[in-house]
Amino acid sequence: MNSSQRYTVDFYNYELMLPDGRVNKLAKSEVLIIEYFIMNKGTYINSKTLVEVGWPKKVVGTNSLSVAISNIRRQFERKDIISYSKNMGYKINEELDLELVKDHESINDKPIDIELKSKILVTDIDKSFFSKVMNTGFLLVLLLMIIDSLSLALFFKVI
Numbered sequence: 001m002n003s004s005q006r007y008t009v010d011f012y013n014y015e016l017m018l019p020d021g022r023v024n025k026l027a028k029s030e031v032l033i034i035e036y037f038i039m040n041k042g043t044y045i046n047s048k049t050l051v052e053v054g055w056p057k058k059v060v061g062t063n064s065l066s067v068a069i070s071n072i073r074r075q076f077e078r079k080d081i082i083s084y085s086k087n088m089g090y091k092i093n094e095e096l097d098l099e100l101v102k103d104h105e106s107i108n109d110k111p112i113d114i115e116l117k118s119k120i121l122v123t124d125i126d127k128s129f130f131s132k133v134m135n136t137g138f139l140l141v142l143l144l145m146i147i148d149s150l151s152l153a154l155f156f157k158v159i
């Protein structure tokens with residue numbers, strides 16, 4: 001299949017770029033399920049596994065998977081994207097040209113290029129680490145430790 005028929009799934013922004021360039025939004029569970037399908041292309045996957053993949057460590061309703069599969073088909077604008085066999089489970093269309101982008105930029109921010117999109121830069125990892133540290137209140141803890149050590153130093157100076 002030529003690149004003009006490529007579907008691109010943006011793992012971090014939960015977006016799907018259609019071959020014509022339009023972008024559709026996906027739910028996190030749908031992206032996780034698509035990623036699992038890509039990693040297991042050509043094999044049937046049972047419903048229980050897909051529920052565990054799409055909603056890790058969560059209890060979901062019995063129809064959550066069928067709703068997610070339906071949404072995936074609708075966002076891809078293709079019914080044949082995922083097939084179902086009662087005794088075997090679900091399987092993604094093997095002939096589909098599907099790319100999973102796992103970097104921190106939107107698929108709209110740069111041209112489609114398989115080689116560039118598959119790489120995560122060290123600076124992206126550093127930014128991600130820094131933002132996680134900042135979100136955990138690291139600076140607040142550091143500030144409290146400094147204040148505590150200053151108050152101890154003043155206490156011993158007085159004595």
